[in-house]
Amino acid sequence: MESKKTLPGTPITGAEWENEVYSFRKHSVQLRYAWDAGSAVSGFLEGLKEGRILGRRCNRCMRVLVPPRAFCERCFRSTDEWVEVKDTGKINTYSVSYVNNDASRRDKPLIVAVIEIDGASPGMGFLHVLGEVEPSKVHVDMKVKAVWKPRDERVGAITDIKYFKPLEV
Amino acid sequence: MSLPDGLRNTSQAKNWVDSLPLSYKYSAGVSGQRFAEGLKQGKILGSKCSKCGETFLPPSLYCPNCFVYSSEYVEIPPYGEIYSFAEADGKAIALIRFQGVTGGLIHVVKRPSAGKLKIGLRVSAVFRPAEQRKGDLTDIEFFEIRPHT
Amino acid sequence: MRRVAVVGAGMTLFRHRMLETGKEMAFEASRMALDQAGLDIKDVDSVVLGSAPDAFDGVHMKGEYLLDGAGGTRKPYTRVFVGGGTGVFVPIAAWWQVASGVADIVLVVGEEKMSPLLPHPQYAFWSIFDPILERPLGVTLLWIFSLEMRRYMHVYNVSEEDIALVAVKNKRNALDHPAAQLAANITVDDVLKSEPICWPVKRLDVSPTSDGAAAVVLASEDVARRITDDPVWITGVGWNVDSTYWTNRDLCYPEYLEKAANMAYRMAHISDPKKEIDFAEVYDPFDYKELHHMEGLQLARRGEAPKLTREGVTQRDGDLPINPSGGLLGVGNPIAAAGMMKIAEVFWQLRGEAGKRQVKKPVRRGLAQAWGDLMQVGTVVIMER
Ligand SMILES: [Zn+2]
Numbered sequence: 001m002e003s004k005k006t007l008p009g010t011p012i013t014g015a016e017w018e019n020e021v022y023s024f025r026k027h028s029v030q031l032r033y034a035w036d037a038g039s040a041v042s043g044f045l046e047g048l049k050e051g052r053i054l055g056r057r058c059n060r061c062m063r064v065l066v067p068p069r070a071f072c073e074r075c076f077r078s079t080d081e082w083v084e085v086k087d088t089g090k091i092n093t094y095s096v097s098y099v100n101n102d103a104s105r106r107d108k109p110l111i112v113a114v115i116e117i118d119g120a121s122p123g124m125g126f127l128h129v130l131g132e133v134e135p136s137k138v139h140v141d142m143k144v145k146a147v148w149k150p151r152d153e154r155v156g157a158i159t160d161i162k163y164f165k166p167l168e169v
Numbered sequence: 170m171s172l173p174d175g176l177r178n179t180s181q182a183k184n185w186v187d188s189l190p191l192s193y194k195y196s197a198g199v200s201g202q203r204f205a206e207g208l209k210q211g212k213i214l215g216s217k218c219s220k221c222g223e224t225f226l227p228p229s230l231y232c233p234n235c236f237v238y239s240s241e242y243v244e245i246p247p248y249g250e251i252y253s254f255a256e257a258d259g260k261a262i263a264l265i266r267f268q269g270v271t272g273g274l275i276h277v278v279k280r281p282s283a284g285k286l287k288i289g290l291r292v293s294a295v296f297r298p299a300e301q302r303k304g305d306l307t308d309i310e311f312f313e314i315r316p317h318t
Numbered sequence: 319m320r321r322v323a324v325v326g327a328g329m330t331l332f333r334h335r336m337l338e339t340g341k342e343m344a345f346e347a348s349r350m351a352l353d354q355a356g357l358d359i360k361d362v363d364s365v366v367l368g369s370a371p372d373a374f375d376g377v378h379m380k381g382e383y384l385l386d387g388a389g390g391t392r393k394p395y396t397r398v399f400v401g402g403g404t405g406v407f408v409p410i411a412a413w414w415q416v417a418s419g420v421a422d423i424v425l426v427v428g429e430e431k432m433s434p435l436l437p438h439p440q441y442a443f444w445s446i447f448d449p450i451l452e453r454p455l456g457v458t459l460l461w462i463f464s465l466e467m468r469r470y471m472h473v474y475n476v477s478e479e480d481i482a483l484v485a486v487k488n489k490r491n492a493l494d495h496p497a498a499q500l501a502a503n504i505t506v507d508d509v510l511k512s513e514p515i516c517w518p519v520k521r522l523d524v525s526p527t528s529d530g531a532a533a534v535v536l537a538s539e540d541v542a543r544r545i546t547d548d549p550v551w552i553t554g555v556g557w558n559v560d561s562t563y564w565t566n567r568d569l570c571y572p573e574y575l576e577k578a579a580n581m582a583y584r585m586a587h588i589s590d591p592k593k594e595i596d597f598a599e600v601y602d603p604f605d606y607k608e609l610h611h612m613e614g615l616q617l618a619r620r621g622e623a624p625k626l627t628r629e630g631v632t633q634r635d636g637d638l639p640i641n642p643s644g645g646l647l648g649v650g651n652p653i654a655a656a657g658m659m660k661i662a663e664v665f666w667q668l669r670g671e672a673g674k675r676q677v678k679k680p681v682r683r684g685l686a687q688a689w690g691d692l693m694q695v696g697t698v699v700i701m702e703r
């Protein structure tokens with residue numbers, strides 16, 4: 001490899017890209033989808049609409065799975081029953097996001113966290129955002145509670161929970 | 170496998186609607202760039218492989234047969250032949266092949282004033298005026314049937 | 319099982335944007351690998367290509383789209399995909415074919431062209447998340463990595479400074495790599511003061527998005543002995559995938575990688591990897607990932623990788639050089655091509671062809687590893703002289 005002076009490839013600089021020094025084609029696609037939620041997540045979304053967080057229990061490994069699923073991926077069998085878990089939990093890990101999903105900067109940073117839900121098996125949780133707290137005050141293992149949208153604004157979506165906030169003692 | 174209890178009521182089944190709007194800006198590539206520059210100059214450029222001797226259109230950086238770098242770009246005379254065609258929305262689209270060249274171009278063929286389009290008819294490229302050319306296939310406005318064919 | 323050798327390697331420059339189309343990059347890397355092996359495309363029995371999510375190119379049959387650039391026309395041809403783990407999985411899928419006797423010579427190609435997607439390639443990653451439970455929250459790929467990094471820092475009490483040392487080392491190593499996109503002499507302070515993207519992840523903790531391709535040629539023992547005096551043998555392969563429910567998993571230790579590594583170590587008869595692996599190219603799209611992966615590979619005890627890094631053990635002249643190429647942080651991260659770059663680096667290092675990048679101690683056995691999807695895939699290849 002060292003015998004080759006340069007490797008193949010023709011870099012395009014930022015200016016060449018912006019000024020379109022080369023020939024470019026632009027193209028947009030707008031793909032729209034209707035994803036079926038499936039049996040377990042449909043039940044989960046229905047629960048959120050009622051202000052409840054639901055999990056599914058597997059009676060072989062006895063885990064309470066959150067988010068719920070129709071089958072236990074470890075035992076590879078159908079799960080057995082619905083379990084209502086709490087709308088509180090503790091922070092497994094968290095981060096402060098300064099960017100949107102297209103890499104543009106956010107106006108205001110957003111605190112995101114994985115929250116282990118009380119009543120589910122240890123380590124079981126989901127992704128959500130935090131509110132009513134400064135980033136510097138957040139810590140791993142902090143107790144948090146869901147802040148729900150008003151009943152008439154809930155539509156059966158993960159965003160029916162506005163955010164999680166620190167649980168006052 | 171049975172549905173979880175409480176989900177036998179299919180009216181509860183949900184779906185979630187969202188979109189994935191994606192935009193792209195593609196570079197033409199090394200050979201595509203040469204092809205684009207050729208069109209701008211009113212030329213149809215192909216690539217030639219010195220190993221197997223074949224000429225390809227559109228041009229390619231490498232010979233798809235021999236998997237070696239193409240040895241040169243060559244100008245292809247703008248006279249071709251209709252290999253196959255289709256008609257839609259009042260327009261005729263044809264795959265046009267050129268003598269001694271592998272590949273070809275898909276382009277619009279201007280209908281003859283008399284007679285019908287036929288496979289095997291000889292056609293020639295009509296380029297737009299130089300100042301209107303942008304370096305893409307629309308620099309060829311259309312192909313027209315060559316007289317006396 | 320037949321023995322399988324690597325007999326040639328090649329790669330393009332890695333850059334943020336390249337004029338070459340994906341096919342053209344695949345060709346250039348493949349041609350270079352075949353040239354090093356002294357082979358013609360007619361000699362190749364089969365081709366395996368790896369490329370990451372279709373959303374980057376917006377061509378939703380990328381394998382077929384790239385086919386002729388990878389030399390796969392009218393041959394047994396496969397595209398494989400396990401997210402970011404793809405780059406090290408492509409040679410594994412090719413190894414099956416030679417080891418089993420299905421093919422004698424296989425061309426292995428990794429390609430990625432991330433630049434076409436607007437406004438930023440990052441956006442494509444949105445499409446890997448659960449559409450119902452995660453996308454409505456505005457999730458980005460950076461979230462999940464910073465969440466993993468934060469958890470790792472918490473459990474083992476690791477500082478941002480310790481993690482930054484990895485970025486400093488890899489970007490410096492990349493100064494000697496002719497393909498490098500982000501080679502630089504930087505300090506820990508530069509990393510700490512770089513713009514926060516998703517704290518604790520800052521600009522200089524992250525590898526760039528890139529265009530590029532890399533390729534190797536695998537051959538059976540008979541063929542390898544005929545065409546080269548210097549074959550490098552693939553003596554162990556391993557791969558493992560954990561649950562997509564990433565929020566239900568232990569984020570501070572990659573168990574799936576431990577399983578993948580153990581599979582490869584068993585095959586290579588390695589019982590004490592820390593002593594028996596001479597150097598490693600571990601997947602480093604983020605600086606903390608190098609530490610995380612050293613531990614999953616059992617090249618360090620849990621929580622010990624930051625200490626080894628601090629002590630200089632992982633430098634090119636250290637006892638256990640890690641990412642002498644400069645890694646993804648320095649050379650660049652065209653996903654599937656980045657994993658293949660690591661395979662090529664282990665090959666060049668073992669043959670003593672790495673030039674200024676050559677690690678100081680004599681090396682006989684090296685390891686390449688990649689990782690990906692929703693932080694759930696481990697792929698491992700062990701190579702020996
Ligand atoms: Zn179970």
Ligand SMILES: [Zn+2]
Binds near residue numbers: 220221232233234236
């Ligand atoms: Zn040829």
